[in-house]
Amino acid sequence: MATTTGPGRQRTPGKHRRPGRACRAGARIAGVAGLATASVAGSLAAPAAAAPATPAVAAEEASGRPDTGLTQAAAVSDSLAGRIADQARTQRSAAEAAAEEAARKAAARAEREREEGERRRAARAAERAALHRYVAPVAGSHVSTAYGAGGAMWSSGSHTGVDFHAASGTTVRSVAAGEVVEAGWSGAYGYNVVVRHADGTYTQYGHLSSVTVASGARVGAGDRVGLSGSTGNSSGPHLHFEVRTGPDYGSDIAPLPYLREHGVDV
Structure with missing residues (x-):
């Protein structure tokens, strides 16, 4: 049912009726008051409900600068760079x-x-020196019978070596390094030793009272090969010394020039 409120107007009664101006103003005032009350209540409750600050937040609050995450990244980067530098120094030192x-x-x-x-x-120099070293067959001796001397005592009619004066038992030495090719009894020479040398010559030591080397032995210059005596066809103790171009009788050459050519003072 329509109600007339003024000339030409009608108002429909019931719940769809628009609130009056005074009512609308009162509602706005109530809404503002409610929001203010909620804001105050939230502010008072916030300290009790706030969670503990994180390290990042604490750092931010202490520094007064906002934490954007770059601070932590820079710290990690610096630590990693330090470890890499330490490893590099260790590797470089190693x-x-x-x-x-x-x-x-x-x-x-x-x-x-x-x-x-x-x-x-x-060693090679010493070996070469040893090969070229020569000594006298009897130290401090002298020649008692020369090479080529004639007489009935020698089957060839002449002396095929030289005799060095030596009392029985005197040391007889190899005049140079070489190999013993004969050692023992040899008829008219009695006990004798024959040595072959590096230059292809041979030396013989006869009328020995004893032999102190064996055939096949290596000897050096000055090594003892026996002791002087008067064995075989001999008139008394002495050393019969020959130089040969071969191992056998009849290939003899003059002994003294041979020794002197090799630096022996005889």
């Missing part, structure tokens, strides 16, 4: 130590090789 040790070993090896080379050269 490499330097290894290089120094390798250099030390190389120097020691070179020194050993140098010393070994010097020993080998010295």
Whole structure:
């Protein structure tokens, strides 16, 4: 049912009726008051409900700067760079130590090789010197019968060597290095020794009272080959010394020039 409120207007009664101006103003005032009350209540409740601050937040509050995550990333980056630098220094130190040790070993090896080379050269020089060293067959002696002397005592009619004065038992020495090719009894020569030398010549030591080397032995200059005596066809103790171009009787050459050519003062 329509109600007339003024000239030409009608108002429909019931729930769809629009609130009056006074009512609308009262509602707005109530809404504002409610929001203010809720804001105050939230502010009062916030300290009790707030969670503990995180390290990042604490750092931010202490520094007064907002934490964007870059601070933590920079710290991690600096720590990683420090570890990498430490590892690099450790590796560099190890490499330097290894290089120094390798250099030390190389120097020691070179020194050993140098010393070994010097020993080998010295040994070869000594060997060459020994091959070219000559001595008198009897030390401090003299010739009692010359080479080529004639007489009925020698089957060839002449002396095929030289006789060195030597009392029985005097040491008889090889005049040079060589190999013993004969050692023992040899008829008219009695006990004798024959030595072959590096230059292809042979030397013989006769009328010995004893032989002190065996056939096949190696001897050096000055090594004892026997003791002087008067065995075989001999008129008294002495050393019969021959130089030969071969091992057998009849290939003799003059002994004194041979010795002197090799530096022996006889």
